[in-house]
Amino acid sequence: MVVSYINITIKLALGLLSIVMVINFTGKGNLAPSSASDQVQNYVLGGIIGGVIYNENIGLLQYFIILLIWVCLVLSLRWLKTNSAFFKKAIDGEPSLLISRGKLDTEACRKAGLTAHEIMFKLRSNNIYSIRNVKQAVLEQNGQLIIVMSGEENPRYPLITDGTIQAQALDSIDKTEEWLLERLKEQGVESVSDVFLAEYENGNLNIVLY
Template identity: 55%
Template sequence: MLSFFNNFYFLVAIKLLIGLLSLSFVINISGKGNLAPSNASDQIQNYVLGGIIGGTIYNSAITVLQYILILLLWCIVILGLKWIKTNNRFMGQLLDGQPLVLVNHGKLNIANCRRAGLSAHDLSFKLRAAGYYYWEDLQRVVVEQNGQLLIIPYGEENPKYPLVTDGQIQTDILEIIGKDDTWLTETLAGMGYRDLSRIFLVEYRDGKLLVSAF
């Protein structure tokens, strides 16, 4: 009986160590510094991870080799989803949702507030926490996939958010500065950047584009 318990706890320790190592590996490879979920797919990944480790670590019927294979499959799925979301805007929005405009030129969009699950109290509280008390004074308010608010007041000539990230055009930010996709692509082409997929980041400052490309 003693040897059985010793063997059982030894296998649990091995599985726990493997789980911790695989988790550290995925975090480092995916570029995330912590486990705080920033969107829907991140939350699901955390749930699945908890189910894998919690459901198999104490199950003596699952061997260490089977456990390693399960974690390997999980790592492949996570990294595959990350690549898809980074390189395909449509799939990224399908998996994580997309930002919702709550305020546009001082007008409140109640339907989008409801879609985002924000009550009038929640929205007012978030605006007050950011230092704004009246939505009529705001040019644009957008709720991101992680629930954070992107707030642009009137008179903001240089938006604090990029126009292009990972080759994807941020149309909401373009609208804030009164531009469109055609203007952006033509301006970038004039600067020698014709392939958006090779552009890492584009920022707008004092009427000029600051470009970082691969």
């Protein structure tokens, strides 16, 4: 039995080290998952450790190789999401616009798997009792509903993230892409792809370049 406990301890240590390594390489996203892929990779790791740790038929070398494969897959997935907007959208999806200018998009709600009762519950949780008072309500990938009320001047989302224009954020402040491109040129920015982050606050466009 002593040998079994030693194997279990080593397997636990390897699992812990793999978690620490992934967090250090990918940031703190695994600690507070913001997308489905972040949550799934945590579940997979839990399944690997839980399924292997007490299985005497799987040796330390096999277990190490399995963890190494998992780490490589997670790092590769993170790299693709960071460097390709197409892969990020394909892997994590994108926010869903449920309410626009007081009108509820029933088709978007159906695709998101939300009933009318669930939507109203989310609104009531934010002290909102009528969709007519909502200028924009967006369902994030993690299930959180972000609400912009009628009359709000500042968007809840940045206008540009990772070199990509966020059309929904522009719509929430009644601006167009042409307006945004013109504002970028005024600040000496020729291409949207050069912008890491652009926020709009109180009439000012704050830009962070790569």
